[in-house]
Amino acid sequence: MSHARTAWAIALAALLGLTAAACSGGDDVADTASATTAAAAGSATTTAADAKLPTIAKPWARATADGVKMGAAYFTVTAAADDKLVAAKVQTSVAGMTEIHEVTMSNGAMSMKELAGGLPLPAGTAVELKPGGYHIMLMQLAGPLKVGSSFELTLTFEKAGTTTITVPVRETAP
C-alpha cells in the first residue's frame, strides 16, 4: 500500500468515525441535560407547524483538512411526538449538498448511504447522530471546516416543521 493510499484510508476512517465506533461502548448518551439546545441559546429561528419542535442537543461538526470535500454534522434529537427528520440544509457557502446518512455494515465492510425516507424519531426517544452512525453528510464543501467556526443547519421535520440550529466545528464530540 502506498503512502498516499494509506493517507486516504486514514482520512476516510476519520471521517466515518470508524475508530470512535469501534470503541464507543462506554459512550455516555445520557448527558443531554447539560447540553445547550438551540432554543436555549436563543439562536433558533423557527417556522413551526402545529407540532412542538423536537429538542436538539450537542450539535457539532468535525473539523476538516484543506482539500477535503466531505464533512459531517452530528446532534442528538428528541421529538415529543412521533416524527421524522426529512431534510437538512446548509448555505452553499458551507457545502453544495447536504444529505441525511446512515452507516451500514455488510460483509464486514462499512459504508454509508442516504436515508431516503428520512430519519424516524419515535416519541420521547433521544436519537443520536454520531460518528459511525446516523449523520448529516456535507458534500461539496466550499472550504475546510475550521475549529472555532460555526454554521447554520436548517432541519425540516415531517410534522413539526423547520428549525435552524448553529453547529460549532470541533475536533471531537462535545
Ligand SMILES: [Cu+2]
Ligand atoms: Cu455520509
